[in-house]
Amino acid sequence: MESRMDVRTQNKWDRASRTYDFFAAVDNRRLGGEKQRLLARVQGKTLHVAAGTGNDFKFLPPGADIVSIDISPKMLERAKLKAANYEGSIELREADVCSLDYPEATFDTVATVFTFCSVPKPIAGLRELYRVLKPGGQILMMEHVRGSAIGPVGVMLDLMTPLTRKFGPELNRETVGNVQKAGFRLRRVENIYLDVVKTIEAIKDRS
Template identity: 65%
Template sequence: MDTATQRKWDSASRSFDFISFGDDHRMGPHKRRLFSKMRGATLMLAAGTGNDFRFFPPKQSFVAIDISPKMLEQAAVKAAAYDGTIDLRELDVCQLPFPDNSFDTVVTVCTFCSVPKPVGGLRELYRILKPGGQILMFEHVRSRIGLIGVFLDLMTPLSSRIGPDLNRDTVGNVQKAGFRIRREENVYLDIVKIIEGVKEPV
């Protein structure tokens, strides 16, 4: 377990809902559209305080993990209100206990801006997905627009102390982990993206 990352997000849990309130309302329809593609055994990575449970299709059963016990304490309240079954677990994406080929779908929301070893974490997700399984990602990434990208580079040393890195090449990292990119969609400029990847059958 990465204890430094755990402590950072335990601390962030105190103000997480307040800070994310506006984004949840603006981005909610895009998340709901993405999550409608969930199928089969599903793992949600970095559940946070559970704000995204409301955008999941009803009557589903899925596992939701987070590295922060403080985040999960708040997520438990929202999990109880979900019209389905949510199994909350405190886990680190780089050290997952699930067997190979366990899940049909993995869902992430603004996660791989914060995982210290993003390619390693993505390779773990690749391992636990079944052949033909999918990863559905709603992520913010480094912009490819010159000055915006430079600004995100400059802000990242500060932002990463209390929250996410702002300049991750998550699309590239998904490909490095072995996934085929099925779809890439810009939600806001080219900073917030929907990324859909597939673990190709052998």
């Protein structure tokens, strides 16, 4: 597929790159262990979506073969040093997850961490990931979601989202359902914080 960059989203994350490390450090203190447990499951050629400034590279298993993409060139510039310090191969690429230039069935694993709360067209992005994943391949995700078991929290996230959308995430996404709509078969969904932060593991069935 021909790659077409979402310039508005790119500019937003270029601006966010200046303060991104501060907020990422807060996430890593709370959830670093969960990130490491999830990313330890990557296998084969792996597409890591939304590199940011590279703060999650340390949670990847050593020796992995990683392509890490981000829509923001300023994020990627900051990620270079962390990629160089990784004990394996990380290739950094500027790319929009909704319009990738990789052929079908390129990757064995796709990994995302707090990514699809910020993708403007989440189902389109997930369908692109399905396309570039090999049959039998897996997608590993940790994501903010709306949640359903605790209604008042879901309503609160609905009310907060118009504000949070201005600087980054939408906190009320129905990401588990979107993964299924994109064609994946769910393998495991686990609550990490209440039911508003989840890990999602799914596969692309062999035809």
